[in-house]
Amino acid sequence: MIRELRAWARTHTERNRYSPVGIAFHWVMAFLVLFQLGWGYYTSWLPPGGDKLFSYQVHSAVGLPVLLLAIARFGWRLMIPGPVNDADKQGWQTQIAYAMHYVFYAAFFGLPLSGWAMWSSVAEPGPLYLAGFIPWPQMPFGAMPLELRWQILHGAETVHQWLVITLLLVIPLHVGAALKHHFWDRHDVLEGMLPEIPDAEDPRAAPQHSPREPKIPPEKAPG
Template sequence: MTDTTAARRYSLGAMIFHWVIAIAVIVNWRLAENAEHAEAMEDKMAIFADHKALGILILALTLGRLFWRWTHPVPPLPSDLAKWEATLARAVHIIFYVLLIGLPLGGWFANSLAGREIDMFGFFTIPPLPLGENGDLAKSIFGLHATGGSLFIYLIALHILGALKHTFFDKNGGIFRMLPFGKVPG
């Protein structure tokens, strides 16, 4: 890879964080969907336990990714983007970070209000925040959490469509900026 290509491509660490978090978010969305459709309450609670643990793991990975981003240069956006495309790309990325941090914290907050700890896949538990119990507020926050999760999935679809557009129509590197292979033109 040439130096100019490397300057337009994300670092390997950023790529790893991106793809691990992306896969974890999609799996967590499917867990939530599966839990909602589980018939037995025991099954629903077991699936939601994995959803909660994965959410906390996503939060930790996101904080690691933000640290990585602050300590490693981010490649500039392709120069052929229209101003609205660059603005939309930046806005979606900011919203991603807000959701990647806000959804797990909101879920922990709501679980705390419901008096529930979070079991981290049987390795350890995260205790409820010292908030006191408030079932009505917990229910409201869980509703916001679900809405935020749905918004996140729509934004992910938009992000994927944008990456595919830039890769195959604009031919400006698109998805290859976040992969260690493929052509990222100058």
């Protein structure tokens, strides 16, 4: 099974492209994380009350799937190596790009886990729902002394805030690097992360079957 998946992914990575699964993971998670950054800040500015609580419920409902996607994506990435693009042969720049990937993965796990820990440590935990409708358990902090729960809350809050700040620094670098490689260096790296749209004028994209021969009625056939 893994061998077949690798062989299938190689048909894409050999052409310097991420596989469609890798591309789907990238753009779905990029969208969710960007939404969460905006929504999290919007929520933090709301005055205390029902609207704020509802807004945090939306924040947790959208953020918890990031944890499940992170587990699936990490597993996928361990099994299926990415392509080697022009930009991957650039020494220190490549090392920085790889380091950023580790930071992203740390945030994909750390943000939902610290958020989940915050919810679970408050005195009367509100219900958590994955994607808004699938019940999600609390972490088992209920029986712990109140002081310890406060410490967990503050620790998790600090982790959440630092990961947010880190993302705010790293995402512009990552996006800027992707655009620079595409427009300035004319590297193929951004194309490799975009969904493939067949080019009708490219002979390699021509349909594999030959067109049907026109049927000529026998009486009109020449000779």
